[in-house]
Amino acid sequence: MLKVPEHQVAGHIARDGKLGPLVDDEGRFYKPLQGDARGENEAKFYESFSLNKEVPDHIHRYFPVYHGTQLVEASNGSGKLPHMVLEDVVSGYLNPSVMDVKIGSRTWYPDVSEVYFKKCIKKDRETTTVSLGFRVSGFKIFDHQESSFWRPDKRVVLGYKVDGARLALRKFVSSNSLADSNSIPNCAFASEVYGGSNGILAQLLELKAWFETQTIFHFNSCSILMVYENDSFLMKGGATEQAPRAQVKLVDFAHVLDGNGVIDHNFLGGLCSFIKFVKDILQIVEERDDIDTSRLENGH
Ligand SMILES: O=P(O)(O)O[C@@H]1[C@@H](OP(=O)(O)O)[C@H](OP(=O)(O)O)[C@H](O)[C@H](OP(=O)(O)O)[C@H]1OP(=O)(O)O
Ligand SMILES: Nc1ncnc2c1ncn2[C@@H]1O[C@H](COP(=O)(O)OP(=O)(O)O)[C@@H](O)[C@H]1O
Numbered sequence: 001m002l003k004v005p006e007h008q009v010a011g012h013i014a015r016d017g018k019l020g021p022l023v024d025d026e027g028r029f030y031k032p033l034q035g036d037a038r039g040e041n042e043a044k045f046y047e048s049f050s051l052n053k054e055v056p057d058h059i060h061r062y063f064p065v066y067h068g069t070q071l072v073e074a075s076n077g078s079g080k081l082p083h084m085v086l087e088d089v090v091s092g093y094l095n096p097s098v099m100d101v102k103i104g105s106r107t108w109y110p111d112v113s114e115v116y117f118k119k120c121i122k123k124d125r126e127t128t129t130v131s132l133g134f135r136v137s138g139f140k141i142f143d144h145q146e147s148s149f150w151r152p153d154k155r156v157v158l159g160y161k162v163d164g165a166r167l168a169l170r171k172f173v174s175s176n177s178l179a180d181s182n183s184i185p186n187c188a189f190a191s192e193v194y195g196g197s198n199g200i201l202a203q204l205l206e207l208k209a210w211f212e213t214q215t216i217f218h219f220n221s222c223s224i225l226m227v228y229e230n231d232s233f234l235m236k237g238g239a240t241e242q243a244p245r246a247q248v249k250l251v252d253f254a255h256v257l258d259g260n261g262v263i264d265h266n267f268l269g270g271l272c273s274f275i276k277f278v279k280d281i282l283q284i285v286e287e288r289d290d291i292d293t294s295r296l297e298n299g300h
Helices: 037-051 114-126 154-158 162-171 200-211 238-242 265-297
Strands: 028-032 066-073 080-087 096-103 134-143 148-150 217-220 223-229 247-251 255-258
Touching (some): 037 066, 037 080, 096 265, 134 162, 162 265, 200 223, 200 265, 217 265
Antiparallel strands (some): 096 134, 096 223, 134 148
8 A cells, every 4th residue: 555655845746636655565665757857867767777787886875776667556646657666765864863955056957948047046046055055845853742743844944044944954964953943952962963974974975986087967956864862872782882873875866967077177176065965964063072081081
């Protein structure tokens, strides 16, 4: 039985009779092929990417596994439609905190229609796409105190300026201050989620190293999805070791083009900018922890 994904944070959502993705109980995510060229383009990308031997295995793991296309009953009641069958990136988590960050300082690309170009450039200027080279598209955080998810409104998220994006990245790894806009995020999970040899930063750096040389694809309007489970960081002992780790996946390939031997400087530049934001948070947390440790050592 297919159902509407519980943890989707951006994009087209299957509600109010609209077409959107569905999930099953076996860890698969069914993304409908949009009626125009986008759906076909994305399915073509997955086909060619999954068979591409030039892409190293350690990079393949940053993309959802592709299981082909399948005709399934669409979410909008219009009968059976082709869907891409993908790995459901969040299926291994109980209460995942999820963030979608669209990478690049532009979402349009050469040869798009005037209408599409205008729509993209308007959104790019209104959000942090132009100023930062990325924009937060949506996120949700599991709130321990309330035992429920906190999720900002889409319009609020798309209205973030530089400080808003920075704050969102801090909130994403905090155990306090979710609904309260006045309190300062404590970044309680920053070291575990963003830091460490398997953390988000290490994964982003691995991706960056590939983007510094790859000229096969241009990832226009593509997103980085970050997922982690904060329950596990609060539970000490054995449970932590088995907990699913923080992970980065790339999603949304509706606008991927051939790289034609040219570096994807739009994606690479945005990724570098995003990495700097994550690094800055880790640095602040490290400095704070150092001060706390020296205070303890000095008996304060
Ligand atoms: O419909 P909208 O205005 O919500 O725009 C969608 C975007 O949502 P946004 O408002 O930027 O968060 C949406 O962005 P996110 O996935 O939410 O980051 C996509 O850009 C989507 O286009 P496509 O499926 O990638 O071709 C966009 O869909 P189209 O309008 O291009 O169909
Ligand atoms: N493979 C996946 N597994 C789990 N969630 C996914 C997957 N792909 C996309 N999502 C969720 O759906 C949202 C929108 O995906 P996206 O591919 O950008 O759709 P759209 O083309 O409608 O913008 C993402 O922000 C994420 O929350």
